[in-house]
Amino acid sequence: MSESSVQTVTLHYANALADRVGPAGLTPADLEAQAGAVARVHRDINERRTAGDLGFYELPHRTDGLEASQAMARQVGESCENLLVLGIGGSALGTLAVHRALCPALHNLWPRRRRGGMRLFVCDNVDPETIAELLEWLDPNETAVNVISKSGGTAETLAQFLRVYGWLRDALGPDAARRRVVVTTDPDKGFLRRLARQEGLPALDVPPNVGGRFSVLTPVGLFPLACAGVDVEGLLAGAAHMESHVSRPDLWENPAYLFGLIHVLFYRRGRNVNVMMPYSDALRDVADWFRQLWAESLGKRYALDGGEVFVGPTPVKALGTTDQHSQVQLYMEGPPDKVITFLEVAHPRREVRCPPLFPEAEEAAYLGGKTLGELLGAEKRATEAALTENGRPNLTLALDRVDAHQVGQVLFLLEAATVFAGGLLGINPLDQPGVELGKRLTFALMGRPGYGDLAGRVGELSDPDPRWRCPRP
Known part of the structure; x- marks a missing residue:
């Protein structure tokens, strides 16, 4: 596959900017003001890569x-x-x-x-x-x-x-x-x-x-x-293609740095919920994978200098159009604490066309001859526009189609963005000390040798009283 024939995943971030979403948005000057921090984190990433700490x-x-x-x-x-x-x-x-x-x-x-x-x-x-x-x-x-x-x-x-x-x-x-x-x-x-x-x-x-x-x-x-x-070779080839972009020092040429910086700046403004919303059933579990990547990497009690910081955005997964009917009401009119990232696919691998039945019924006639892909795309654009009009920042990762090459690009972009965001937050994005206590307490309850002294601690913390129980009829 020649370089010129490669379809590259695109990051659209205009709807995170103030000229689209008003005072809630960022300005180019806000991003430019972070040039020193971007350069610092980029140097640190390169040093850690050279040392072999960032093997991915x-x-x-x-x-x-x-x-x-x-x-x-x-x-x-x-x-x-x-x-x-x-x-x-x-x-x-x-x-x-x-x-x-x-x-x-x-x-x-x-x-x-x-x-x-x-x-x-x-x-x-x-x-x-x-x-x-x-x-x-x-x-x-x-x-x-x-x-x-x-x-x-x-x-x-x-x-x-x-x-x-x-x-x-x-x-x-x-x-x-x-x-x-x-x-x-x-x-x-x-x-x-x-x-x-x-x-x-x-x-x-x-x-x-x-x-x-x-x-x-x-x-x-x-x-x-x-x-x-x-096609695992295509998956790796896509990741390699994206690696050449997310290794660049210039913020405006590095989609991972842009993604990470935009989310960190919004986090510092109180938008601490990051929603990933694919408009593609095929990509719904990418949001689930990202949820672990973002949460376990960035949710930390301690900074690199040892001070307590208690940082970390909360990732939420959603699915378009399903969650237009369950979550978008909250995103649109609820607390202004969210940034939404859409995953969009321009060309579905298969298409389904609606037959022109019931032409006399206004509610159905306009759908006749249209495809489900057209409807899915219209739903995404409409939700995006409504959020933007209501001052709710949003971004889009756009794929031409769901294939191994472009999925590899998306995964690698998000991994690099996570490490970069961790650098901006001043924490270690590679460890997960917060889950270790739960592991040790589980070992104690299951009788693993060497953990018996913790069993009583679990009992103290899991006492069910006080409680309410439904009375017998």
């Missing part, structure tokens, strides 16, 4: 993870129809987002010749009803399992794995079960790496300098997506 920046140009993932996918796909992914958070959300974007909506229901790959099931929770139903439906003779945990010790993932590995062993025997499991984890350490060596399980590496929520372009995402028939 290099993923689009690496071939090792891609080649290993494709080779493993070919091997697994020869004998199995289903791939069951066990993981949570960053081990699942990126795969779900890309699978939803690039595979047919009913992918798992189509025959393989139309799917182009294996059925893909991502088990990202430990609700026993879901696990039990899934294992009742899946045939162990046709199912491979990919267990993903960078640390190798994620409680939810290990609990899933114990049950699923037992299910495979019971049905196939120990030797065959081992051939059906692929481990994705740290290349050297952790329980899953030790288990892979002990049991002789095939394994893929998560680069040590890539955090979970930035890992979709590692074997964490590439292997299961390749199994499902996704």
